[in-house]
Amino acid sequence: MAKAKHADASKKNKREKIVVRQATFADIDSLVELNKAAYPTLAEDGVVWNRRNLESHLRTFPEGQGIVEVDGKIAASCSSLIVSFGRDPYRDHTWAGITDGAMFYNHDPYGDTLYGADVNVHPDYRGRGLAQRLYQFRRELCQSLNLKRIVLGGRLFHYHEYAKRMSAEEYARKVEAGEYRDPVLTFQLKQGFTLKKVMANYLADPLSHNHATFLEWLNPKYRPRLRKPRSIRVSTVQYQMRKVTSFAGFAQQIRYFVDVAHEYDSDFVLFPELLTAQLMSYLKTKTPLEAIRKLTTLTKQVDELFIGLAREFQISIIGGTHPIKRGNKIENIATLYLPDGSLHRQPKIHVTPNERRAWGIEGGNTLRVFDTPKTRVGILVCYDSEFPEAARYLADNGAEVIFVPFCTDDRQAYLRVRYCCQARAVENQVYVVMSGTVGNLPDVENMDIQYAQSCVLSPSDFEFARDGILAEAMPNIETVITTDLDFEALQEAINSGSVRQRRDRRPDLFHFTANLPDGDGE
Numbered sequence: 001m002a003k004a005k006h007a008d009a010s011k012k013n014k015r016e017k018i019v020v021r022q023a024t025f026a027d028i029d030s031l032v033e034l035n036k037a038a039y040p041t042l043a044e045d046g047v048v049w050n051r052r053n054l055e056s057h058l059r060t061f062p063e064g065q066g067i068v069e070v071d072g073k074i075a076a077s078c079s080s081l082i083v084s085f086g087r088d089p090y091r092d093h094t095w096a097g098i099t100d101g102a103m104f105y106n107h108d109p110y111g112d113t114l115y116g117a118d119v120n121v122h123p124d125y126r127g128r129g130l131a132q133r134l135y136q137f138r139r140e141l142c143q144s145l146n147l148k149r150i151v152l153g154g155r156l157f158h159y160h161e162y163a164k165r166m167s168a169e170e171y172a173r174k175v176e177a178g179e180y181r182d183p184v185l186t187f188q189l190k191q192g193f194t195l196k197k198v199m200a201n202y203l204a205d206p207l208s209h210n211h212a213t214f215l216e217w218l219n220p221k222y223r224p225r226l227r228k229p230r231s232i233r234v235s236t237v238q239y240q241m242r243k244v245t246s247f248a249g250f251a252q253q254i255r256y257f258v259d260v261a262h263e264y265d266s267d268f269v270l271f272p273e274l275l276t277a278q279l280m281s282y283l284k285t286k287t288p289l290e291a292i293r294k295l296t297t298l299t300k301q302v303d304e305l306f307i308g309l310a311r312e313f314q315i316s317i318i319g320g321t322h323p324i325k326r327g328n329k330i331e332n333i334a335t336l337y338l339p340d341g342s343l344h345r346q347p348k349i350h351v352t353p354n355e356r357r358a359w360g361i362e363g364g365n366t367l368r369v370f371d372t373p374k375t376r377v378g379i380l381v382c383y384d385s386e387f388p389e390a391a392r393y394l395a396d397n398g399a400e401v402i403f404v405p406f407c408t409d410d411r412q413a414y415l416r417v418r419y420c421c422q423a424r425a426v427e428n429q430v431y432v433v434m435s436g437t438v439g440n441l442p443d444v445e446n447m448d449i450q451y452a453q454s455c456v457l458s459p460s461d462f463e464f465a466r467d468g469i470l471a472e473a474m475p476n477i478e479t480v481i482t483t484d485l486d487f488e489a490l491q492e493a494i495n496s497g498s499v500r501q502r503r504d505r506r507p508d509l510f511h512f513t514a515n516l517p518d519g520d521g522e
Helices: 002-015 025-038 040-044 051-060 130-144 168-176 185-190 247-263 275-281 288-296 299-313 353-359 382-386 388-396 411-428 487-496
Strands: 018-022 066-070 073-083 113-121 149-154 194-199 212-218 231-241 268-271 316-326 329-337 343-347 369-371 376-379 401-406 431-439 455-457 469-472 479-486
Touching (some): 025 073, 113 130, 185 212, 231 455, 275 316, 288 329, 299 329, 316 401, 376 388, 382 411, 401 411
Parallel strands (some): 401 431
Antiparallel strands (some): 018 066, 149 212, 194 212, 231 479, 329 343, 369 376, 431 455, 455 469
16 A cells, blocks of 8 residues: 555656746745745744845845746745855854845855855655755756855754754764764755864754754866956046037047056946036037036937947946936936946936036936946945935945945035945945046036045955045046955955944844836936
8 A cells, every 4th residue: 555655646746847947036925935834933033034035135146046846836945145255164154144144245256155045845845855956956056157165054953852962063973974864964965065063053943952064065067267366446537627629529538547447457447427517618508407408419429439448448437427318307327338338327316406406407216236247336426325225225235336426516515425435335344436526617607616536435444444445536636546446355344344234234123125116227
C-alpha cells in the first residue's frame, strides 16, 4: 500500500508544472504571505519580509530574487544580495546588519560575495525539492556574475533540543560529521556548502537560540578579475557666466570643460544649474518670461551637443539644467548624458518663488535613481537639496552619489544649499557633488549676479576627509575640481562606522513613504 501511495505521489509530481524564475513587483503580495507561512514563529516577532522590504529588494537587485511556481502558484522563494566582506572574509555579522535592516541598501554591485538572505518554502510544498532548485538558481547567478562565492547565515533548526548539553558550535560540528541530522544544516551541506564557524546573536530565533552557521560555497568557475578598486573619479565645473554671441560660442566653452574632465580621466563631469541661461545673452527678448520660452526652443541643439560630447569623450555628463517645455508647463530640467548616447531627465521638483514669478517655471513630479556604467546616481537641482525627503528617497533606492547643480545669487543663498548638501551626505551616508555658476550676465534680466563655491562632500567619519569635504573650489573663480569617490570607504562607514544612520533609523517611530510615478517623463 505504501509503495502504491508513493507511486501515485510521484505521478502527481510529474504532472506538476514547476517554473523557477526571477521575482517581479506583481509577486509581492504572494511573497509576503509565503514568508509568513514559511516562518510563523519569526512572523510573530516581525522578522519576516514585508511589502516595503520586497520592493526595496527588487529595486536594488532584481536578479537576486528568485521564486518557484508550482502549477502557477508561488510555492518557494529566495532573497539574495551582493556584499563585500572587506579585509575579513569570515567576519561575524548579524542578519540585520548584512541585509541593512532587511532593505538591502548595502547591496554592492562591485562586491565578490552573493549573500543568501533567505529561503522560503510553503509548508504544503516541502519535501518536493523546491529549495534545491532555489540553491541551483543562486549557484547559476553566482557563476553568471563571476562572483567568488556564496555565503549564508543558516539556522540550527534542532539546536534548541540540545542547547543544555552542548554549545552551538559542538552541535553544528556533530551535524557536519553526520552524527546528528538537522533539516536545515544537513540540507545545506548536501548542497556543497562548507561550515566555517557558528555565529552568536545573528537573529532572534528561539530554535537556534539566536545562533547561525557561517556557510560558504566557492564558485569553481570564478575567474579573478583585474579591475580598478571600487571608485569613480568626478569633476565638477564652477562655470563663469559670460556673454556669448552664438550657440557655437557656448558649445566651444562646454567642449573645453568636458575635455579638461576627460584629461583628468574622470568618469563624470557636472555642470551647474541654468547653464544654458548664458544663451539668453544673444537672444533678443523683452522680458524674462519671453527669454525662457525662447530658450526652450534650443533643447534639441543642447541635447545634440552633450550627446556628442559624452560619446566622443566616453564620459557621463550632467549638463546642468535647461528649461524644457512639457505640454503647457516649463520645467527646469537636469539631464544625464551617458557614453552610449542615451539621456535621462530629472526635473527640479521644488521651484523657488523667483523662478515661478519671473520665468513661469513649474516643479516636476518625478525623482529617479539612474543606473550608469560605474554606479547608481541621483540628481537634486539646487533648492531640491533643501528638502531631506528627496535625498532620502534617492538613497533608499540605491543612489551612492547625488549630483547637485545649483545657481545662487549671493552668499547666504549659496550657504543654504551648501549646508543642506552636507547634511544630506551625513544623514544618508552618500557622496554629494555640487556645481555652481559664477560671474554675471549684465544684459540678462533676472540673471544679474552669481555666487558659488563648488565642492564634493562626504559623510563625516574616519574613512573620509576630517571635515567631510573631499574637494572644494575657491569662491567665485571659474575652475574645475576633480576627486575620487571611494565606495569601499562608503560601505565601511555604512556597515561599521562610528555612527550608522542608515542602520539606526527608527521605522517603528518614523515611516517614510513616497508618491512618485515611475518613469522620467521622456
